[in-house]
Amino acid sequence: MSILFFIIGTFAGFYSIYKAVTSLDKIYAINKNGIKAKASVIEIRKKKQTDSDGDTSYLYYYTVKFRDNRGKEVREEIDFPVNNKSLRTPPFDVDIIYRRKENQEFDIILETNNGRNTGFYISLITGIAVLSYVIYTYDGQIDIILEFINNLFK
Template identity: 45%
Template sequence: MGFIVFILTSLFSFFMIYKAISVLDKVNIIKKRGIRKRGKVLKIRKEVNSYYDEDGGTSILYYYTVSFKTNRGKLIEKEIEFGVKKKPNRNPPFDVDIIYFEDEKNNLNVILENNKSTIFDGFFLLFVGIFFLCILIYNYDGELDIIISFIKNLIK
């Protein structure tokens, strides 16, 4: 039973670290290579998550659908990828600052320019993953090598 808990906890830790790095990397790429524009929020989608926040209630995220023109003059209507936790105090339509990035496959990624909570969430996920990994290293001396070799074999 202890080994199963060890495996599940280690997989959870590595998943949290992977998720954090992928979110932070994506935001970093968009901020460095993206183009800043002014967009108009057309609608807001409210999403209630099943996990609980620190106050004991459910976590709510708001996803903006924005409309803007690219540098090529193409009118785009797209939902921003990362939601915001704070409910907007105005109803659509209203203007926001955005950053968009079009990758090699013509996929368009859009984020809010001043959404610091996405970066904070990424660092929080990274902290949680590293925290659980440190607990594993402290409690299961030597068994972490088994997990690392297992993951290396999966990747090959």
């Protein structure tokens, strides 16, 4: 049973770190190659989340409408949620940065959302904490799981 926990914990830690890095990479790509625009928030979707202690918090996903650089009207949900609900009710204007993907979809972030990196930090800290716990608990056995992962992908 303990080796199973070791394997699952290691995969969970690496996956959490991978998720954090890909999230941050997406944010940087949008900031670097994106186009700034004004958009109108037309809808706010509220998502409830509960942590391991049973504490409840909410994330807010904005659906925006804007015209892209080709003049086409776009209506899409912003990729990263906001931690605090806006005091304004839709419709209201926001500044966004968007990037057109190859399949005609968009990656969109709020230009002023300083909390957009929160998910990155939470995933990164969680991954490092899980891996640290696994390494601390199973002293010297990390080589076994790394060899297992290496053989799995051959």
